[in-house]
Amino acid sequence: MKQLDETILTNVIKRRPEDSFKGNFGKVVLIGGNANFGGAIIMAATATVYAGAGLVTTATDTANSTSLHAQLPETMFVNYYDKVQLSHLVSEATVVVVGPGLGDDFHSQEVLAKVFANTNSDQTVVIDGSAITMMAHNKIEQPAGNIIFTPHQMEWQRLSGIAIAEQSPAANQKVQQQLGATVVLKKHHTEIYTGSDTYQLTIGTPAQATGGMGDTLAGIIGGFTAQFADPTQATLAAVYAHSAIAEQLAQTQYVVLPHQISRALPIFMKKYEN
Ligand SMILES: NC(=O)C1=CN([C@@H]2O[C@H](COP(=O)(O)OP(=O)(O)OC[C@H]3O[C@@H](n4cnc5c(N)ncnc54)[C@H](OP(=O)(O)O)[C@@H]3O)[C@@H](O)[C@H]2O)[C@@H](O)CC1
Numbered sequence: 001m002k003q004l005d006e007t008i009l010t011n012v013i014k015r016r017p018e019d020s021f022k023g024n025f026g027k028v029v030l031i032g033g034n035a036n037f038g039g040a041i042i043m044a045a046t047a048t049v050y051a052g053a054g055l056v057t058t059a060t061d062t063a064n065s066t067s068l069h070a071q072l073p074e075t076m077f078v079n080y081y082d083k084v085q086l087s088h089l090v091s092e093a094t095v096v097v098v099g100p101g102l103g104d105d106f107h108s109q110e111v112l113a114k115v116f117a118n119t120n121s122d123q124t125v126v127i128d129g130s131a132i133t134m135m136a137h138n139k140i141e142q143p144a145g146n147i148i149f150t151p152h153q154m155e156w157q158r159l160s161g162i163a164i165a166e167q168s169p170a171a172n173q174k175v176q177q178q179l180g181a182t183v184v185l186k187k188h189h190t191e192i193y194t195g196s197d198t199y200q201l202t203i204g205t206p207a208q209a210t211g212g213m214g215d216t217l218a219g220i221i222g223g224f225t226a227q228f229a230d231p232t233q234a235t236l237a238a239v240y241a242h243s244a245i246a247e248q249l250a251q252t253q254y255v256v257l258p259h260q261i262s263r264a265l266p267i268f269m270k271k272y273e274n
């Protein structure tokens with residue numbers, strides 16, 4: 001297993017061309033946040049905006065629209081029950097992030113089905129949280145696109161059928177190959193299965209063990225894959241940046257809040273641009 005190090009950041013994070021505009025840095029659509037889990041999609045969208053995506057739209061329950069804009073005026077809002085708008089939005093996106101706080105009831109399943117019906121092979125599709133759980137429980141096929149799954153260990157157990165205690169690199173890799181998708185298996189020392197290689201994160205801290213930390217990672221992956229050329233390298237850089245920022249904050253903090261990682265991204269990324 002290859003160990004991820006700081007060089008992934010300088011390899012991936014590019015200085016912006018002078019002659020550029022928001023359209024050069026990707027359109028990201030994030031779908032999630034039911035009436036109970038609005039915070040999850042707000043945290044994910046915050047991470048995507050602060051990671052530098054050019055245009056960010058959040059498709060969520062209408063109950064979340066005011067709090068979303070109070071936290072993050074940079075994002076646009078769409079009611080995820082508006083099937084026409086949702087279909088159009090997803091099909092026009094550079095990157096789709098689906099699942100943070102989506103829930104798994106009948107309405108969540110309908111939203112997921114509409115999203116999956118409208119992705120295409122040119123897009124990166126980050127599948128997180130409730131979307132992974134629904135795919136596993138309801139045997140839903142993978143959508144079109146370059147797929148990146150971001151499960152925690154229980155979500156990976158649900159999707160792969162491998163019990164947490166049995167999640168060895170060999171067993172995980174076998175299922176990754178069947179899926180044909182990148183798998184970011186989140187835990188202390190997260191493992192990333194890309195198909196051609198397996199990587200391990202050797203940084204990260206228990207100060208990250210708090211709700212919303214994975215939602216934030218999904219958003220950073222969305223922001224990085226929207227802007228930077230190679231989706232696999234961009235994913236590796238996002239995973240590294242998320243924990244590197246957390247480690248820095250944890251030097252003086254007992255717990256690191258997810259939104260603090262997002263807020264730190266622009267200054268952190270500036271140090272590595274080249
Ligand atoms: N503010 C918000 O709106 C927030 C909304 N959120 C959204 O909620 C949705 C559900 O996501 P979820 O992760 O909370 O629940 P689920 O998928 O049922 O997994 C939990 C079960 O798995 C078990 N478990 C075992 N190992 C584990 C591991 N390594 N990591 C984690 N769990 C592990 C665990 O064991 P236990 O803790 O009971 O011992 C428990 O039985 C999802 O859409 C997410 O985005 C959250 O992000 C929080 C903030």
Ligand SMILES: Nc1ncnc2c1ncn2[C@@H]1O[C@H](COP(=O)(O)OP(=O)(O)O)[C@@H](O)[C@H]1O
Binds near residue numbers: 215217
């Ligand atoms: N002890 C730990 N050490 C390092 N990273 C951790 C630790 N605990 C949690 N994390 C990180 O926090 C995130 C948790 O993801 P997840 O469970 O999906 O959170 P949520 O769904 O609440 O946003 C992952 O990126 C994981 O690697």
Ligand SMILES: [Mg+2]
Binds near residue numbers: 128129152214215
């Ligand atoms: Mg999660």
